[in-house]
Amino acid sequence: MIVIDDISKRFGGINAVDHCSFRIETGQVTGLIGPNGAGKTTLFNIIAGFIRPSSGRIWLDGEDITGLAPHQLFHRGLVRTFQIPREFGRMTVLENLMVVPPEQVGENLFTTWFGWHRVRRQESELQARAEEVLERLKLIHLRDQLAVTLSGGQKKLLELGRTLMTDARVILLDEPGAGVNRTLLGDLMSFIEYLNRERGCTFCIIEHDLDLVTRLCNHVVVMAAGQVLTQGSMQDIKQNPEVREAYLGSMTAAERTGQPQPSTSAVSSEGSPP
Numbered sequence: 097m098i099v100i101d102d103i104s105k106r107f108g109g110i111n112a113v114d115h116c117s118f119r120i121e122t123g124q125v126t127g128l129i130g131p132n133g134a135g136k137t138t139l140f141n142i143i144a145g146f147i148r149p150s151s152g153r154i155w156l157d158g159e160d161i162t163g164l165a166p167h168q169l170f171h172r173g174l175v176r177t178f179q180i181p182r183e184f185g186r187m188t189v190l191e192n193l194m195v196v197p198p199e200q201v202g203e204n205l206f207t208t209w210f211g212w213h214r215v216r217r218q219e220s221e222l223q224a225r226a227e228e229v230l231e232r233l234k235l236i237h238l239r240d241q242l243a244v245t246l247s248g249g250q251k252k253l254l255e256l257g258r259t260l261m262t263d264a265r266v267i268l269l270d271e272p273g274a275g276v277n278r279t280l281l282g283d284l285m286s287f288i289e290y291l292n293r294e295r296g297c298t299f300c301i302i303e304h305d306l307d308l309v310t311r312l313c314n315h316v317v318v319m320a321a322g323q324v325l326t327q328g329s330m331q332d333i334k335q336n337p338e339v340r341e342a343y344l345g346s347m348t349a350a351e352r353t354g355q356p357q358p359s360t361s362a363v364s365s366e367g368s369p370p
């Protein structure tokens with residue numbers, strides 16, 4: 097569905113993204129992992145239209161979307177969330193969801209005066225939809241609370257909920273698991289699975305928590321120093337010595353010679369790399 101075609105981005109002398117190519121297939125959950133500074137966020141910003149690439153193209157369903165603004169991509173069904181949630185703090189949790197759908201009839205001054213019944217009807221539809229989302233996110237008890245008072249993890253859930261108020265087909269998630277406690281993380285993962293399986297949403301997820309990546313992602317792309325190091329299933333990725341080197345910065349002598357691996361591996365099946 098999304099083709100990242102030979103994308104590069106330079107900031108002065110830094111090659112943040114360096115000739116990256118891969119695909120985000122329709123209906124899949126693709127993980128984007130790699131050490132700090134690998135270029136993951138820069139690539140996300142390029143795909144979502146927040147920055148322009150120095151070279152290369154991005155294709156969505158065969159259409160060249162390189163350089164389109166975020167609001168134009170929103171109308172094409174592509175949205176992204178941020179590592180640090182961007183809620184409207186002085187609005188309630190419910191209002192944060194209700195303001196998301198674009199072109200609401202109540203935004204037109206004429207309609208608010210002469211078509212107020214239409215405005216009311218749409219508002220009650222939006223409220224019902226927002227309440228359904230909050231039920232699913234287990235945030236319904238906080239519906240009338242100001243968003244600024246939510247915990248970091250609850251804000252992440254709210255941000256994901258905002259994507260469900262759109263007709264997004266492709267959702268880019270930037271570190272959804274960061275700063276989220278284990279219980280909320282379970283809710284978050286279930287919600288992503290629900291959106292993927294029941295609603296057919298395609299995801300690309302930047303994440304350092306490899307447990308989350310292992311559970312959710314069908315396909316994983318590993319970046320290092322701005323380039324795609326390797327890609328495949330999480331099982332294959334975990335065995336790859338290059339990936340271990342990218343995370344650790346160096347390999348042990350045993351790994352170089354193909355001897356049995358130490359149990360304290362960087363990319364273990366149990367958790368995140370150190």
Ligand SMILES: Nc1ncnc2c1ncn2[C@@H]1O[C@H](COP(=O)(O)OP(=O)(O)OP(=O)(O)O)[C@@H](O)[C@H]1O
Pocket residue numbers: 107110111112130131132133134135136137138139
């Ligand atoms: N606006 C910018 N100006 C200059 N350099 C930048 C800018 N944005 C990113 N970089 C540099 O580009 C490189 C890639 O950064 P990026 O944030 O994309 O990495 P990342 O893989 O998302 O890292 P992390 O996992 O730590 O979030 C880094 O060396 C970073 O310092």
